[in-house]
Amino acid sequence: MLSFAFRRFLSAIPTLLILIALAFALIRVAPGGPFDTEKQLPPEIEARLNEAYHLDEPLYQQFGRYLLGLAQGDFGPSFQYKDFTVTELIAAGFPVSLKLGGLAMLLALLAGISIGTLAALRQNSQTDHVAMAAAMTGISIPNFVLAPLLVLLFAVTLRWLPAGGLGDGGIANLVLPVISLALPQIAYISRLTRGSMIEVLRSDFIRTARAQGLPGREVILGHALKPAMLPIVSYLGPATAGIITGSVVIEQIFGVPGLGRYFVQGALNRDYTLVMGVVVFYGVLIIVFNFLVDLAYRWLDPRVKL
């Protein structure tokens, strides 16, 4: 177990290095720079700015400087938001994204598993068809279409919920973004659960449990649910990635100041350090999360060798 963790840690280092190198190269390939603005700078001032931010150095040297900073936990200054460092921005944005993404994930799991289980138990019934049709629609409608419609309905017309922003930090401001972010995942998870549950319900050990006269409730919750969760757990990794990429869009639509919004604005502004910071941070996050998923898998299915 410990040696597994250690091996995973070692293999994470080259993965991360490749990620950093690729991201670094890609953002530099994009034409235009952080100091290109409508009001063009006189060449001397542009040269001075480049010097101050080390953009005049050869690329390999800048890359080395960046890695050195990273090793010390320093993401560098933001090129765009001159009063802040990238570390400060990530520290401010991550809790917001975590809250939003965490709640969306929670909602997706709760709703997805419940709907999927229900559909599996009443296979081919009216409930099943409606649930799966809704799931299909949920998967097919992109959230950048769904979110503005939700805003129009619940914020502009009905005036039940705020249209955007974080307001005073209350839960009301999170309802619409969380739902928009969770819906596609709810849809996917409910379909996964349904399929897996149907398969488990047909297996011998469930039939045995039923034959022994266990109450249906206990059969489902005590025996069927755990093995039926295996595909869901494997899906947690991609789901996290899906929620992170989804939040890039959702945060932009709702004006929520999270990492996703930094990422989009950072890329548009050619804020090299901010984009790199978010990429590295999310990279580490996804690597850690995949590791946790592997551990959970082992707990759910002792046959899995790590």
Next chain:
Amino acid sequence: MTSIARRRAQIALFVTTLVALLINACSNNGSPAPRDYGEIGGPSGTELAAAQVLHKDNGAEPQTLDPHRATGVPEGNILRDLYEPLVMEAPDGTLIPGAASGWQISADGLRYLFTLRPEGRWSNGDPVTAHDFIFSLRRAVDPATLSGYASILYPIANAEEINNGLQPVANLGVRAVDDYTLEILLRGPTPYFTGLLNHSMAYAVHPPSVQEHGERFARAGNLVGNGAYVLKDWVVQSHIELVRNEKFRDNDSTTIDTVFYHALENSDAVFKRYRADEIDLTQGVPSKQLEWIRTNMADEYRQSTYLGSYYYGLNVTREPFKGQPGLRRALSMAIDREIITEKLSGAGEQPAYGWIPPVQGYEPQRPEWADWSREQRHAEARRLYTEAGYGDDNPLVVEILYNTSQDHKRIAIAISSMWKQVLGVETRLLNQEWKVFLQTRATRFTTQAFRAGWIGDYNDAYTFAELMYSNNEQNDSGWVNADYDRLLNDASMERDLQKRALLMQEAERILLFEAPIIPIYFYVSKHLVKPWVGGFVPNIMDHVYTKDLYILKH
């Protein structure tokens, strides 16, 4: 029915319902009828609300609140609340005394003497003195500050040399006669100088807090200002919260206690939040909704002339426009501006035949052909086109470059079809993402015709005229004209306002005849203002000071 068929039918029904809902939502611009707000301002109509809180949309996230490093419009909006410059603006944009109670100008126009108010205070209680302004003006032109806008202060003696590192900052032409008297020496008479002092580059920063916090002095908790408001909170990509500055010299005249500046790039999102009563004052309106807004929300929609020019530049350093003023003029004549402003932009923009918008003390210039009939104009355009060596069997092929945006695209398509119709020009449209576009346009290696716009920095013709000066960084056409440069040089040394305007008008006539740029229209500013926001006066600079506004009971 088999179960699969039934299921398919159910899915189909579900999807159809959803699509129907979607279409319904989109067909009326996704807009339910506007709300009736009832009585505003109580029975008298002037009663103030108990909570004086204003929510403003502010476009993009500000890059910094350091007035000497800020460059954009979003920064300027907030800085105007945080700092009080020597020369202020009244709500309608006219210049009035600010931190200085008055000033004297020497007969040769080179020496300005400002009398500061003894009651002027920083938000921490320190008095605002002439020394603070000297510290700040020196800081603004100091090359180490890395300011992108230092050139706006070049009229001050030695400012340019200091900014270029040729002289020490101590040589800047500013001096404290005493604690409350500030002397500024200019390198040449600059009639618009008091207008420049309204720009954030001329704001005073609080020297002790700049020295203590360095680059981080403009953060919440550190920032000390002399304006009507102080910075309370700054959540990047969300909002900036300002509260009333109790120490402000004229605090008694301020009504609004708290103002939020929301960072929102997307005008559709802003519009929704405005309609949900989360925003009281917007920076613009989504162009696709404009028609609907004018029909349904006419009382809340305010537009006014704005100090900006929308134009097409022609790269005169390359084929096909190099050495072809006639051809360039032909392309300009072939464009029907009225069609663009009425049918495309549709917000009451003013068709532009001259380059400089209606600024104060300047006679707008129009080429002679602007008053001709359409047929006459087109005939002359065709004549010039043929003269340049082009024709039906040998059409001009030109590429139009614009930054990615639906609005710019529509205009580019309209212009290319006008060129095609009148002259037979073949056009290719090319759009690029903003930063890519800026770089392509500035390098001039590949551009032919390109979209551009310019918003003036101060209410004077010079802020536009200087753009086409041969060595100006903004001169993306690469146009060089010795007469134009000479006239501008003469104008900047001319003390007599009338003569100065005549010199610049002559320069503009040369520009329009040579046509390295094609003016399309003059901008208008567009705002949505809730009926309970009082004191809003549209002005050509589009500068709004929160201290001039108030919230009515609603």
